[in-house]
Amino acid sequence: MFDKILIANRGEIACRVARTARRLGIATVAVYSEADTDAMHVALCDEAYLIGPAPAKESYLRADKILEVAKTSGAQAVHPGYGFLSENAVFAEACQAAGIVFIGPPASAIVAMGSKSEAKRIMGEANVPLVPGYHGDDQSPVTLRREADRMGYPLLIKATAGGGGKGMRVVERAEDFSTGLDAARREAIASFGDDKVLLERYLLSPRHVELQVFADSQGNAVHLFERDCSVQRRHQKVLEEAPAPGMTPELRAAMGEAATNAAKAIGYVGAGTVEFLLDRDGRFYFMEMNTRLQVEHPVTEMISGQDLVEWQLKVAAGEPLPLDQAALRINGHAFEARVYAENPAKDFLPATGKLRYLQTPEQGPGVRVDTGVEQGDEVSVHYDPMIAKLIVWGEDRASALHRLRAALADYRIVGVTTNLEFLSTLCALPAFANAELDTGFIDKHAAELFPAAEAMSDDILAIAALYELLGEQRQTQQRQSRSHDPYSPWGSATGWRMNQDSFHQLHWAAGEAQGSLVAHYRDGGFLLELPGGDCLVSGEILDDGDLLADLAGRRFQVAVIKHDQELTILHQGRSWQIELTDPRLEALEGEGAGGSLVAPMTGNVIAINVAEGDAVKQGDAVMIVEAMKMEHTITAPSDGVVKEIRFAVGDQVEDGEPLLVIE
Structure with missing residues (x-):
């Protein structure tokens, strides 16, 4: 076994690999970019080396710098994680040439599976079922x-x-x-x-089912069962589970045999994933093989009881597979939900920002959180927006799903837009509970997953008002305790007034909605004039910062996070933002650049399809912005003439920044 390894990655996967290495007594070396100076993986490893600026191509994709660090640190092997250089055959060969073990498959296997067209040719020869298509070298548009x-x-x-x-x-x-x-x-x-x-x-309503395979240098190959990854957006997985619902022993055996045959056909060594499309008639077709560890590998670990990173390290060190196929068993059911910084309501656009507040579900038997960030960290434009992976286990699918729903309700993030509420809504759908899965699941249930915006409820307004009033009360009490006359009625926190009713007016804004409400001080609480009627409220701010609220006899314990004038209320997997506003400034609000089109995310301008003076029609594509390797097309909201273009191709733009003006 190795004494020291270098982890050529960042974020949650670097932390994940480091924890297994530490358990096995293996020292770890981290590499990091200037943007990751204070990152969790840097602190978690035994050594860390700066390798370049924030952009991945100048740091995490610099194979020469990574190998230089490996030699300097005395690392015997490199674990590439996933993404970056994990499926780079040139890097795998460079490691071998430098006398450093690449913890992954041989370069020849990466090359064979790196081209989807070549992979399909090889799989066809190995009698692995293929989807009909064109995989030829002639790439002319004609x-x-x-x-x-x-x-x-x-x-x-x-x-x-x-x-x-x-x-x-x-x-x-x-x-x-x-x-x-x-x-x-x-x-x-x-x-x-x-x-x-x-x-x-393009198969209609197929499921995406993949097999975790492992092979060693002695010629042994096994599969560690299947995962269903059908719930996707933009062809990227959002939620995975193992084993796949409805899988029969016969189908599992057939897919397992096809997957291990695929691995043997290319002389595979290490961890890999063979991905299939499973049609409604029970036929399955090879899609691709990922020659690395997958993001969703924890669900396989949960049902198999195996540490796949430990398997990787042992196989890379020349040891045989820890278990043969007959010794592997499925135990229970597991889900993994990917927690992303993104806006599901805006076609899952990546989001950036500072994690001002972060609280994960309590980890223990059946609940695991793999992450590489902590409260105060920044989600930047430079890397993938995944914040964490929430993994749960149960004795069966129903109990695992129940645990997933509860854990999502306990996950709290403030400071950046996330998909947590979307995940909670998805997991509550009857169709998901019934495992009515296919790769179009999100589109089919769009009406339920993306409901129309609701008006701010009286309950949320009451909670926000109560939190603000209790906070003011607490500050007044603190000032009074420090005063020279702590018993003066003029410093009272009870709202006492001479010869008149005591009240307080609050102004609020939530999205495009805004309004005001009046709070009357009462013994032990407040009488609120809400849109739906008066409500007597009371409560206290607990030591952990949560608000215990009593709304006319109904009790809630919610998290309320305040930043500047904005309150974020989190309860049972949902969140609401309310900003306290000054009515004198309302006339100035929303007067931005009339007729301008703004950037939907922080990114780079990669195409401009119009020039100043051009006439455009509603829906015309006028500009393309790219961030995190995802394109977003800016379209004209109405007919008009392009008056001004404020950026050029190659420029970086910030979220919400006006891009061009159409009159």
Whole structure:
């Protein structure tokens, strides 16, 4: 076994690998960019080395710097995690040439599976079922269009390099093919430096089921059962579970055999994932093989009782697989929910910001949180916006789902927009409880998952008002205790007034809604004049900061986080933001750049389709902004003329910044 390894990654995966290494008595070396100076993985490892500026191409993708650190630190092996250099055959070969073990498959296996078209050729020869499509070398638009028309629509255009949904477009109609091809190629170049694509028949309502495989250098190969990853947005996984619901022993055996045959066909060593599309008729088709550890590997660990990183380290050190196929068993059911900094209501646009408040569910038997951030950290534009992975286990699917719902309700994040509320809503859907899964699940249930914005309820207004009034009361009491006349009625925190009713007016804004309410001081509480009627409220702010509220006899314990004038209320997996406003300033609010189109996220301008003076129609694509390798097209909200373009291609723009003006 190794004495010291270098972890060529960041965030939660670097922390995940470091914890297993520490348990095994293996020293760890971290690498970090200037943006990650204070990152959790840097503090968790035994040594850490700065390797470059924030952009990944200048730091985490610099194979030469990473190998230099490995030599300097005396690391015997490099664990690449996932993403970055984990599926880079050149890096794997460079490690070998430097006498450093690459904790992953041979470079030849990475090459074989790195091109989706080549992978399908190899899998076809190994009798692994394939989706009909075009995987040829002729990449001319004419040939691709001809093959697409021959295949029929809908079809899928997919970058042959990489994965994660990047460089992938579904084309429903022939007239949309050219636009889809251009977008897929542009995204593939940005993500992988290669614009080669393949075409596949687009299966209607398939499930995404993948098999965790492991192989050693002695020629042994096993699978550690399957995971269902059908719940996706933008072809990227959001929620995974193991084992796959409805899996029969016969189908599991057939898919397991196909997966291990795939690994053997390329001389695989280490951890890998063979991904299949499972059609409604029970037939399955090879999609791709990821030659690395997957983000969702913890659900496999939960049901198998195995530490897959430990398996990786042992196999890379030349040891045989810890168990054979007959010794592996499924125990219970597990879910993994990916907690992202993103806005589900805006097509899951990545979000950035500071984690001003972060509280995770209590970890213990059946609940695990894999993360690489803590309260006070910044979610930046430079890296993937995943904050954490919430993993739960139960004796069966129903109990695991119950635990997942409870854990999501206990997860609290303030400072950056997240998908926590979306995940809670998704897990509460009857269709999800009944395992009615396919890769179009989110689109099918969009009405339930993205309901129309609700008016601010009286309960939330009451909680916000109560928290603010109690806070003012506490400050008054503190001032009174420090005064020279602590018994003066003029310093009372009870709202006492001479010869008149004591009241307080509060002004609030939530999104586009705003209003005011009046609070009358009463013994032990407040009488609030709310839109739905008067309500007597009382409560206290607890030592942990939570608010214990009594609303006319109904009791709640909620978290309320205050930042400047904004209150964030968190309760049972939902959150509400209310900003306290000054009515004198209301006339100035919302007077921004009339007619301007603003950036939906922090990113870079990669295309401008118009010039100043051009006439545009409503819905015309005028600009494309890219962040975290995801494109967002800015469209004209109405007919008009482009008056001003404020940025050029290559410029970085901030979230909410006006991009161009249309009159």
